Amino acid sequence: MRYTRLWQAMAWGMAFAVAWLSLIPHPPQPPALLGWDKAQHLFAYACLMFWFRQAFARHGRWPVFLLALGIALECLQGLGGFRTFDPADMVANTAGVGAGLWLAGTPLGKGLRGLDHILGKILPPRFRR
Numbered sequence: 055m056r057y058t059r060l061w062q063a064m065a066w067g068m069a070f071a072v073a074w075l076s077l078i079p080h081p082p083q084p085p086a087l088l089g090w091d092k093a094q095h096l097f098a099y100a101c102l103m104f105w106f107r108q109a110f111a112r113h114g115r116w117p118v119f120l121l122a123l124g125i126a127l128e129c130l131q132g133l134g135g136f137r138t139f140d141p142a143d144m145v146a147n148t149a150g151v152g153a154g155l156w157l158a159g160t161p162l163g164k165g166l167r168g169l170d171h172i173l174g175k176i177l178p179p180r181f182r183r
Contacts, residue, residue, distance in 0.1 A: 055170040061109035068105060069123065072098050076127040079136035095146035096153065099124060103154025108166035120151050 055061065075081045084094055099120060106116045124147030132139025157163060 055167060056174045057170050058109070061105075061166055061170070065102070065105050065109045068102055069120075072102060073123070073127060077130060077134065077137075079134075092142060092146040095124075095143050096150040099147045099150025100153040100157065101150075103151045104157050104163070105154075105166075107155065107158035108163060117151050117155060120154075121148060124148065124151070 102120055103117060106120065110116060125144055128139060128141075128144050128147070131137035
């Protein structure tokens with residue numbers, strides 16, 4: 055891919071956003087469609103895993119990293135005094151990582167390469183890598 059650093063920066067930005075939203079006292083309320091807390095966890099970690107799997111080389115460290123992130127953030131929520139510790143959230147995070155891995159193995163998992171190819175035709179060469 056030509057814009058690997060961009061996709062990787064976006065992956066880290068997404069991870070930072072999940073961490074920030076997990077640790078602030080009063081996160082913004084999601085749309086009614088995602089009102090169920092466990093669905094939010096599953097969706098967030100599925101998106102993270104799906105993106106990390108495409109932006110970085112396939113390696114077992116990314117699922118492990120995201121699982122550890124979900125556990126660590128949940129523990130920090132319990133220690134912070136503003137939010138509560140919920141083991142069911144860890145299960146939802148884990149399910150999300152699994153769902154993201156599965157999605158990345160489908161034809162959708164080639165979407166970032168396709169976008170990268172399209173951008174390569176549109177953007178001038180100085181924006182590559």
